[in-house]
Amino acid sequence: MSRETDDLELKERLETEEDLEDLALGEDYSLNPAYVPMVVDALDRGDAERLRELLGALHPADVADLMGFLSAGDREELVPHLDPEILGEVLSELDTEIREEILEHVPSAILAKALGEMESDDAADVVDDLEADKRAQVLAAMPEVERTAIETTLAYEDETAGRLMQREVVAAPQFWTVGQTIDHLRRESEELPELFFDVYVVDPAYKPVGACPVSHLLRSQRDMPLAQIMEQVTEIPVDMDQEEVAYIFDKYRLISAPVIEPGGRLVGQITVDDIVGVIQEETEEDILALAGVSDAGRDAGFLGIVQSRLPWLLINLVTEVLAVIVIGPFQPMIAKIVVLVMLLPIVSSLGGNAGTQALTVAVRAIASKELNAANAARIILRELAVGLLNGAAVGLVLGAALFVWMHDWKLSLVVLLAIIANLFVAAIGGILAPIALDHFGRDPAVSSSVVVTFMTDFFGFLALLGIAALILL
Structure with a gap:
């Protein structure tokens, strides 16, 4: 059965079945291909009722995903059909480029x-x-309390705990009992955060001294003082980088944590749902940085993509030219031993792959704080040993194959030694480049790959031709 036939049948089911939610999403929770054209068709016909049915079957995150498959014009027409409550949730889920356009x-x-x-x-x-003008208009139209909360949050540096936190928290004095706390939560239910896991116990200066998980609160007797059931809290400084916050959440298996200002006063909380987004964002940044590219969203223009990738290609071009220069002095020897031309890309490519392996391990270890001054020497020696052993194993295989083909044991020995040398250099570059960059305050994921590629190409060519000059001539 063809893909077109499957889409047609699904479209017919979507028109006739009542359970749109099950039909609109695939088993992997992605939008079915036939669903998007149905939304576009309803937009073209101006069928508001049908649009409400189609959109009402989706979670706001799925509506945000849908926006990415629509054209800019269709998105503009779709937005007025979203209720303000749903619109707010959709906006929080959208890619930055699409959100800016919709706003x-x-x-x-x-x-x-x-x-x-x-x-x-x-x-x-x-x-x-x-934009500044529209921001002023929007904030002026908001109630003072909500406006102040947003302005206070925006006063913090980007990608810090202050920007990540929500200001809505549940706090109780340490002399309260479980019963008093539960009664307070019921009375003030309208003012509570939409999602919270802990009641923070505070002293008279509003500094957190502990936390009572909601699950503990509900299991405890009403006359039990909070001070007797509260747990120790891990406080997050308001100016802490979000990557550090994510590390703390992962290390201590936190569900939520209080955020404090420099004086120790409680100003907000961070919950695990915020951290999931941070981890995903930081991981994507590191993956893209290793390749020397930036994120290209579904609506990204080709000129913007070229602008983000071209500089790294030009830098790589310069390093490759420097690596090739080393071949010049060996041209007479290459003319005599033509097989060396075939072996040059093999040796350099093997070194590049080995360097990328070591580099990836090192960047991940630095990001997860598994690599620091306490164990750096051991990790470096381990990678160097791995480089030597892998070089010997790969060199023996290629050297043996070359001997079977050429019947020249000296040429096989040249290849063996060259591969060992280049994989050893690859290990040095792969582990030391990110450590050095991190030491000098640079992001090791951004430029380490260019350094390692240059090292493995330069020393790969130099090792093969230099060893060949010593042994074969």
């Missing part, structure tokens, strides 16, 4: 209402994407 077409009053339905951290992210 241009949302009236300030509607956007202010949508922001009022969001947590303060998500609302601040959206407001941060607005």
Whole structure:
């Protein structure tokens, strides 16, 4: 059965079945291909009722995913069909480029209402994407309390705990009992955060002295003082980098954590759902940085992509030219032993792959704080040993194959020694380049690959030709 036939049948089912949610999403929770054209068709016909049915079957995250498959014009037409509450959740899930485009077409009053339905951290992210004039209009249309919360959040540096946190927290004095706390939560239910896991116990200066997980609270007797059931908390400074926050959450298996200002006063909380996004964002950045590229979203223009990738290609071109220069003095020997031309790319490529392996391990270890001054020497020696052993193993295989083909044991020995030397250099570059860059405050994921590629190409050519000159001539 063809893909077109499958899509047609699914479209017919979507038109006739009531359970749109099950039919709109595949087993992997991605949008079915036939669903997007149905939304576009409803937009073209101006069928508001059908659009409400189609969109109402989706989670806001799925609506955000849908936006990525639509054209800019279709997105502009779709936004007015979203209720402010749903619009706010969709905006918080959108890619930055698409969100900025959509925000241009949302009236300030509607956007202010949508922001009022969001947590303060998500609302601040959206407001941060607005142009200055529209930002002022939107904030002016918001209630004072919500406006102040967003402005306070935006005052913190980007990618810090202050920008990541939500200001809504649940706190109780340490002399309260479990019963008093539960009664307070019920009375103030409208003011509580949408999602929270802990009740933070604070002293008279509003400094956190402990936390009571909601699960412990519900299992405890009403007359039990909070001070007797509270647990120790891991406090997050408001100016801590979000990558450090993610590391702390992962290390201590945290679900939430209080955020404190320099004086120790509680100013907000970070929950695990925020950290999941940070981990994904930082991982994507590191993966892209290793390749020397930036994120190219679904709506990215080709000129922007070229601008982000071309500089690294030009840098790589310069390093490759420097590596090739080493071949010049050996041209007379290459003319006599033509087989060396065939072996040059093999030796350099093997070194490049080995260097990438060591580099990837080193960057991950630095990012996860598994590599520091305490164990750096052991890790470096381990990678060097791996480089020597791998070089010997690969060199023996290629040397043996070359001997069977050429019946020249000296040429096989040249290849064996050259591969051992280049894989050893690859291990040196792969482990030391990111460590050195990190030591000098540079991101090891960004430029380490260029350094390692240059080293393995340069020393690969030099090792093969230099050893060949010593043994074969």
